[in-house]
Amino acid sequence: MHDVQAPQRRAAIAEAAFTARERLVVVTLCCATFMCGLDFSIVTVALPDIGSGLGFSSAGTLQWVATASLLPSASLLPLFARIADLVGRKRLFTLGVMAFTLFSVGAAVANSPVVLIAARIGQGTAAAMIAPAAIALMTGYFKEGPKRARALGLNGAVMSLGFVLGALGGGVITSGFSWRWTMVTLGVIGALALAGALALPAIEDSSAVRRLDVPGALLATMGLFGLVFGISNGSDQGWASFEVLGPIVGGLALLAAFLLVERRHPAPLVPLTVLNQPSVKWSGLLGVITFGMCAGTTVLLSLYMQNVLGFTPVEAGLSYLGEGMAAVIGGMLVARLLSRFGGVKMLMAGLFVQGAGTAAMFALPENVNLPALLVTSSVMGLGHVFSVVSFITVMTTGVSERDQGVVGGLSQLPQYVAAIGVSGLSAIAAARTGALSADSAPSRADVLGGLHAGMVTAGVVALAGALLTGALLRERTRA
Numbered sequence: 001m002h003d004v005q006a007p008q009r010r011a012a013i014a015e016a017a018f019t020a021r022e023r024l025v026v027v028t029l030c031c032a033t034f035m036c037g038l039d040f041s042i043v044t045v046a047l048p049d050i051g052s053g054l055g056f057s058s059a060g061t062l063q064w065v066a067t068a069s070l071l072p073s074a075s076l077l078p079l080f081a082r083i084a085d086l087v088g089r090k091r092l093f094t095l096g097v098m099a100f101t102l103f104s105v106g107a108a109v110a111n112s113p114v115v116l117i118a119a120r121i122g123q124g125t126a127a128a129m130i131a132p133a134a135i136a137l138m139t140g141y142f143k144e145g146p147k148r149a150r151a152l153g154l155n156g157a158v159m160s161l162g163f164v165l166g167a168l169g170g171g172v173i174t175s176g177f178s179w180r181w182t183m184v185t186l187g188v189i190g191a192l193a194l195a196g197a198l199a200l201p202a203i204e205d206s207s208a209v210r211r212l213d214v215p216g217a218l219l220a221t222m223g224l225f226g227l228v229f230g231i232s233n234g235s236d237q238g239w240a241s242f243e244v245l246g247p248i249v250g251g252l253a254l255l256a257a258f259l260l261v262e263r264r265h266p267a268p269l270v271p272l273t274v275l276n277q278p279s280v281k282w283s284g285l286l287g288v289i290t291f292g293m294c295a296g297t298t299v300l301l302s303l304y305m306q307n308v309l310g311f312t313p314v315e316a317g318l319s320y321l322g323e324g325m326a327a328v329i330g331g332m333l334v335a336r337l338l339s340r341f342g343g344v345k346m347l348m349a350g351l352f353v354q355g356a357g358t359a360a361m362f363a364l365p366e367n368v369n370l371p372a373l374l375v376t377s378s379v380m381g382l383g384h385v386f387s388v389v390s391f392i393t394v395m396t397t398g399v400s401e402r403d404q405g406v407v408g409g410l411s412q413l414p415q416y417v418a419a420i421g422v423s424g425l426s427a428i429a430a431a432r433t434g435a436l437s438a439d440s441a442p443s444r445a446d447v448l449g450g451l452h453a454g455m456v457t458a459g460v461v462a463l464a465g466a467l468l469t470g471a472l473l474r475e476r477t478r479a
Contacts, residue, residue, distance in 0.1 A: 018147065018150075018151075021201055022141070022142070022147070022151075024196060024199060024200070024201075025137070025138075025141050025142075025151075025200060025201070026138075026151050026154060026155075027196060028193060028196030028197055028199075028200060029093075029134045029137060029138055029151075029155065030154055030155050030158040031189060031192055031193040031196060032093070032096075032097055032130050032134055032193040032197075033134060033155050033158050033159050033162070034158045034159070034161065034162040034189065035100065035162070035186060035189045035190055035193060036100075036127045036130060036131060036159075036162070037158070037159045037160070037161070037162025037163045037166065038162040038163070038165065038166040038169070038185075038186065038189070039069065039123060039127065039166070039186060040066065040069065040070070040163070040166065041162075041163045041164075041166030041170065042166035042169055042170040042173075042182045042185070042186070043065060043066055043069070043120075043166075043170065043182060044066055044166075044170070045166070045170030045174065045317070046170045046173075046174045046179040046182050047062055047063075047065060047066065049174050049178070049179040050062065050065055050116070050179045053178070053179060054110070054111075054112060054113050054116060055113070056113050064117055064120075065116060065117065065120055066120075067229075067232055068117045068120040068121045068124065069120045069121070069123050069124035069127070070124060070228065070232065070416065071121075071124065071225055071228055071229060071232075072121055072124035072125045072127075072128055073124040073125075073127045073128045073131070073416050074128075074224050074225075074228040074413070074416035074417065075128075075220075075221045075222070075224040075225035075228065076125060076128035076129075076221060077128050077131060077132060077224070077409045077410075077412060077413050077416065078217070078220045078221075078224070078269055078270055078406070078409055078410070078413070079128075079217045079220065079221055079269065080092065080096075080128050080129045080131075080132055080133070080409065081132035081136075081270075081406045081407075081408060081409020081410065082213070082217075082269050082270070082406050082409075083129075084132055084133045084136055084406075084408070084409070085136075085406060089133045089136045089137045089140060089203065089408075090133075090137060090197070090200055090202070090203055092129055092133045093129070093130060093133035093134060093137055093197055093200075094194070094197040094198065094200075095129060096126045096127070096128075096129030096130035096133060097126075097130060097190055097193045097194045097197050098190075098194055098197075099122065099125070099126035099129065100123055100126035100127065100130065100186075100190050101186075101187050101190030101191055101193075101194055102122075103119045103120075103122035103123045103126060104119075104123060104183050104184075104186040104187035104190055105183070105184075105187045106118075106119040106122065107119035107120060107123065107183040107186075108180045108181075108183035108184045108187060109180075123186075131408075131409070131412035132406075132408040132409030132411075132412055133408070134155075134408070135155075135392065135396070135408035135409075135411055135412060136407075136408035136409075137200075137203065138151050138152065138155060139396045139399070139408065140203050141201075141203060144397055144398075145339075146335060146339050148393075149334070149335040149338040149339055149389075149393060150335035152334075152335075152389050152392055152393055153330075153331045153332070153333075153334035153335045153338070153385075153389045154331050154332075155331075155389075156327075156330075156331055156334070156385050156388040156389040156392070157327045157328050157330060157331020157332070157385055158331070159388065159415075160323075160324070160327035160331075160381060160384060160385055160388070161324050161327050161328060163298075164320045164321070164323055164324035164327065164381075165324060169182075169185070169317075170182055170317070172314060172317070173185065213261075213262070213265045213267055213268050213269040215261050215265070216258055216261050216262055216265055216268055216269035216270070217269050219254050219255070219257050219258035219261060220254075220255070220258050220269060220270070222251075222254050223251045223252070223253075223254030223255035223257075223258055224251065224255070225251065226247040226248065226250045226251025226252075226254060227247070227248055227251030227252065227255070227417075228251075228416065228417065229247045229251075230243075230244045230245070230246070230247035230248035230251060231248065231417075231420045231423050232423065259272070262275075269406070270406055270410070271406070274399070274406060274407060275410075278472065278473065279394050279395060279397065279398065279473070280395055280399075280407060280410060282468075282469075282472040282473050283347075283391045283392075283394045283395040283411075283473070284391075284395065284410055284411070284413065284414060285468075286347060286351065286387070286391050286465050286468065286469055286473075287387075287388070287391045287392075287395075287411070287413075287414030287415075288414040288417055288418065288420070288421075289351065289461060289462060289464075289465040289468075290350070290351060290354060290384055290387035290388060290391065290414075290462065290465065291388070291414045291415045291417075291418035291421065292414075292417070292418040292420050292421025292422070292424075292461075293354070293355075293358065293421050293425075293458040293459075293461050293462045293465075294354065294358075294380065294381075294384040294418075294421075294458075295415075295418040295421050295422050296418075296421035296422045296423075296424065296425035296426065296454070296458055297358050297361070297380060297425065297454075297455055297458045298320075298323075299422050299425070299426060300425060300426070300429060300451050300454045300455055300458075301319075301320075301361075301373075301377060302316055303429075303447075303451060304364060304448070304451050305319055305373075307444075307447055308366060308444050308447055308448050308451070309367075309368050319370075319373060319374070319377075320377070322373075322374035322375075322377050322378040322381070323377040323378055323380065323381035324381070325378070326377075326378040326379070326381040326382040326385070327381045327382070327384070327385045329382065330381070330382045330383075330384075330385035330386055330389075331385055331389070334346065334385065334386055334389045334390070337386070338389070338390065338393060343390050343391075343393040343394040343397065344390075344394060344469060344473045346386055346389075346390040346393075347386075347387060347390035347391055347394060347469050347473070348466050348469040348470055349383075349386060349466075350383045350384070350385070350386030350387030350388075350389075350390055351383065351387050351462050351463070351465040351466035351469060352383070352462075352463060352466040353379060353380075353382060353383030353386060354379075354380050354382075354383030354384045354386075354387055354462045355383070355458075355459045355460070355461075355462030355463035355464075355465070355466060356379065356383070356459070356463070357375075357376050357377070357378070357379025357380035357381075357382070357383055357459075358376070358380045358455055358456075358458045358459035358462060359455070359456055359458075359459025359460065359463070360375075360376045360379070360459070361376045361377075361380075361452070361455040361456075361459070362452050362455060362456050362459075363376075364376065364448075364451075364452070364455075366444055366445060366448050383462075391411075391414075392411045394473065395407060395410065395411045396408070396411060421458070425454040425455075425457060425458055426454065428450075428453055428454045428457050429450040429451050429453060429454035430450060431450070431453075432449055432450040432452075432453035432454070433446050433447055433449065433450030433451075434450075436449045436450065
């Protein structure tokens with residue numbers, strides 16, 4: 001039978017094909033995204049060797065190697081998102097990649113905890129420059145349509161793949177060589193991204209933004225710092241402790257003051273007209289759900305593989321490859337699905353698939369069952385990539401040229417606020433494990449019961465996010 005839709009499909013594929021110049025743009029921006037995604041997980045795996053190699057005094061002090069990068073990445077995003085509109089997206093992106101590369105080299109040669117933590121702060125600051133500029137460049141080079149959807153799809157797949165390969169690569173590199181080579185790896189990738197950034201074609205930037213909202217920048221930075229700092233320490237310090245509640249309450253108060261300042265400032269850091277758009281605020285909330293639940297479940301999976309199944313770090317890293325391959329496949333498919341069904345429907349579907357795969361982890365047994373592990377984690381990873389690309393697509397659609405930078409920054413913020421998912425799910429798992437073990441030492445079955453509770457919670461929250469998508473976005477935004 002003659003396929004009457006075949007010419008239309010061929011035309012759509014041809015429309016989404018990249019030119020040589022556009023391929024340079026996609027490869028460069030994805031390379032920088034991959035580097036930032038790789039950074040956190042590759043360092044987390046290497047923490048024990050870093051602690052023994054540089055003589056960190058305690059586990060709490062050692063944790064600052066990861067936290068020192070996370071905090072500036074999260075708290076400085078809104079500031080650099082607006083700076084991208086002030087100084088130019090390409091210029092800020094290039095500067096950020098250059099700084100990240102130099103600080104990675106500095107971290108590789110660090111000879112003391114203080115030097116390493118200072119270099120990690122520099123890497124986190126550079127990542128806050130790269131993230132909003134990269135998304136703003138992508139939406140600037142590619143107008144709304146199949147090419148933008150394909151570019152965002154590849155970017156989302158690379159982001160997830162970077163996190164997954166970081167867990168594997170960190171173990172392999174640290175076991176075979178030294179933790180310093182993890183930093184060298186980041187520096188090499190940064191050098192490649194820098195070469196591409198210098199060769200990027202010129203892009204027209206908006207000239208409408210000429211002032212920086214200093215009060216808003218200070219309030220947003222300090223507010224996000226306090227919020228993320230408190231959330232990151234929740235599972236270690238205890239959620240009722242002053243060390244956790246103080247920063248969280250203070251951060252929320254500063255963010256409330258930030259919103260009041262933005263109402264009156266003539267050139268706000270984040271215009272409330274942008275922030276109040278349903279496509280921006282609700283997509284951002286759903287972005288927090290997909291990132292938080294996926295990041296938290298990934299940590300629980302690591303605990304499951306190492307504390308229940310007895311996997312080595314390298315074996316656990318290899319077990320993430322199913323999730324990574326699903327992310328790649330999802331990134332290749334999502335552009336076509338977006339063009340056919342629209343961003344809102346794809347966001348609903350992505351959260352549903354992610355939630356279903358995560359909730360199904362309740363069936364993971366006490367003994368090794370690789371098919372169950374690979375299938376559930378792969379389904380979760382596939383749904384996560386669909387969700388990430390779709391929420392960014394919905395958020396950046398219909399945004400004016402002058403606000404591309406600030407919306408690009410807002411679209412990247414959920415991945416850094418995802419610490420709330422990691423801390424929250426870890427707390428649920430620990431509480432359930434404690435309830436099962438009573439006053440005795442937890443058995444493997446008790447630990448598994450706690451992990452199951454956290455995984456099911458993550459699945460239910462993602463499924464609730466799918467329902468929220470239909471209620472909040474379907475009737476209010478353009479697909």
